[in-house]
Amino acid sequence: MIDVQRLRVLRAVAEHGSFNRAATALRLTPSAVSQHMAALERSLGTRVVARSTRGVTLTRAGQIMVGAAESVAAELEHAQQQVARLGTGRTRLTVATFTSGGRLLLPPALTRLTATHPDTVLHIREGEPEDTLPLVRQGAVDLALAYHFDAPLPLGPGAGSSLQWTPLLEDPLHVVLPQGHRLAGRDALDLAELAAEPWVLGCLKTEAYLRRYAERAGFDPHVRGTTTDYFFARSLVAAGTGISLIPSIALAPHIPGLCTVPVTPPAPIRYIGVAALSRGDRPHLTTLIDALREQAIRQHTGS
Secondary structure, eight states, X not given: OOOHHHHHHHHHHHHHSSHHHHHXXXXXXXXXXXXXXXXXXXXXXXXXXXXXXXXXXXXXXHHHHHHHHHHHHHHHHHHHHHHHHHHHSOEEEEEEEOHHHHHHHHXXXXXXXXXXXXXXXXXXXXXXHHHHHHHHHHTSOSEEEEEEOSSOOOOOSSOOTXXXXXXXXXXXXXXXXXXXXXXXXXXXXXXXXXXXXXXXXXXXXHHHHHHHHHHHHTOOOEEEEEOSOHHHHHHHHHTTSOBEEEEGGGSOSOOTTEEEEEBOSSOOEEEEEEEESOOTTOHHHHHHHHHHHXXXXXXXXXX
């Protein structure tokens, strides 16, 4: 039988990429971590990690076992919640969300959830997908409202098969210009037309995405400012600092002095959805996902 503690240690090694950092996170010695890994490999009859001077990487067997470790952790967390509910009669639901999606989609969905299931105890935490999706797999978060661009979902180490992704909304990015800009009256813009422009961006991932598309268009964008807030980025555009690339759902509230122009195909798109483990007998989670899907439909149709 596989020791659950060894799976926990393996998961920490996968997350931190070294025995020393995993030991620090777990409050163990590096020697103890090494012993746990050796014992796990003996019980499986195969290696789960590959050691090198650059750190530790998972073998294919290790990736499978990390996926199992995530499932075990999620099941234990779910069981603990069920036991807690026996004593209180209330269901705890922890929801993670990124900022712009949460502001637009989450509040109406939570209103419906609490009306349908008034026994729900809600906990909301903000975070980017690369941080929140692994928490769903571990059982620390019940649902994550997340997004990805044209790259795969940032699932973290191990197999992602336990995670169910429900698409909600396609969120095209638009060019935001000062109202008096020479290109402000256009119906659509090719990014190549903006090669000489200074840019102000609302998040680091948008910058990486812009650079990929700009490379295809044959230029290296001059980024004059990077923020972690799309509203702040648009405010800087209104102040004449540069232009920006902003997802559709982050274009509100309106800021005077700005013009928004779509990007010609192939336009950069952000894909928004929800990630959760198998819903099983969890009606609260089903209600929330259905409510988020209906809110996304209303946003898409403008109703």
